[in-house]
Amino acid sequence: MTNLNSRLAERLKQIRAERGWSLQQLAEASGISRSTLSRVENGEVSPTAETLGALSTCYRMTISQLLAPIEAPFAPLVRKGEQSQWQDADNGFSRRVVSPPSGGLSAEVVRCDLDAYQDISYAAPSLPGHEHHLLMLSGRLTVNTSGEEYLLEAGDCLRYQLYGPSRFRTGSDAASYLIVLV
Amino acid sequence: MTNLNSRLAERLKQIRAERGWSLQQLAEASGISRSTLSRVENGEVSPTAETLGALSTCYRMTISQLLAPIEAPFAPLVRKGEQSQWQDADNGFSRRVVSPPSGGLSAEVVRCDLDAYQDISYAAPSLPGHEHHLLMLSGRLTVNTSGEEYLLEAGDCLRYQLYGPSRFRTGSDAASYLIVLV
């Protein structure tokens, strides 16, 4: 995994260069010594999660934002578990895959129409971590995911990454919404 | 930063529990010893980036996906009223960034409303290769990109990757559409 270290090194060098900081300044801001910073930025060592946390904090970003550009895209062969879900639509619920992923594209758009007084739950996905953008077109919808509950109205946009079970339900109003799956 | 280690520990424990793996199985799949895995999952040590990489690989996810749930969350809900709107001066064109990119997310959704008899051209993007999904909400729109011309109507979805200049125009009908930028 030396490859990861060298890519991380390049990334960190670039970020520090963008901010115009010296190792000394970064050391004071992060609480990490100059020597460690030098070795990390030269790919000689693999920093600990704590070190990564300190760096991302003083750069005002999350570790994910720090690492996302240097990670290999994950395997695209991932939607078997989802497709079975697409089929079990009840009566008050219709889904249409507006823009299926194909040919190397990485996003798909699904339009969903849910009647009033519907309640739909999904089990945790087999391959978690997909990024979702839920855009309300009309109506009202209550969404539970990641232990949080959101009441959405037309025009709202809810973004989340799907790691566990989720639940969608309507009250007296029907709901139409788009889900952008990345 | 012990807090980070303990949250990471919980996260890793949960993932392994979901898959029903033992430490022994995870050790063989990841190349990390059982003892190290035990200490990491108990928050006693801070794993190196290499260790995180090995774990995320054998769990079939990126490090970002591994860490995202335990990091300070970005605002996941963007209300309609909070979405920044761009009124392109005098012309009958308004854009609203429905879902701005942040927190390591890789897609953004823009809603565009174009009046009748408008003609808008874009130069080649500075960062080419972005994947676009254009979803027509209502009206009619003529799009030129990659040397092709498309006439879109409500419900249509055009997918393309933007490498060169592009042109959007309406005839007697106004157009509303979404652009999903990946």
Add this chain to the structure above:
DNA sequence: AAGTGAATTCCCGTATATGAGATTAATTTC
């Protein structure tokens, strides 16, 4: 070119993350 200052890298001692094996705890099987 040489000097001055800053920034970075190298060297060493220390702290800690890791691996291999032994010990303990939990579960199953008879």
Add this chain to the structure above:
DNA sequence: GAAATTAATCTCATATACGGGAATTCACTT
């Protein structure tokens, strides 16, 4: 219940990440 099997933790030795300071390199000035 006891033995057997598996899973998790603990012990110790090693590898390596880290901090402090010295040495080097780099940039700029005169």
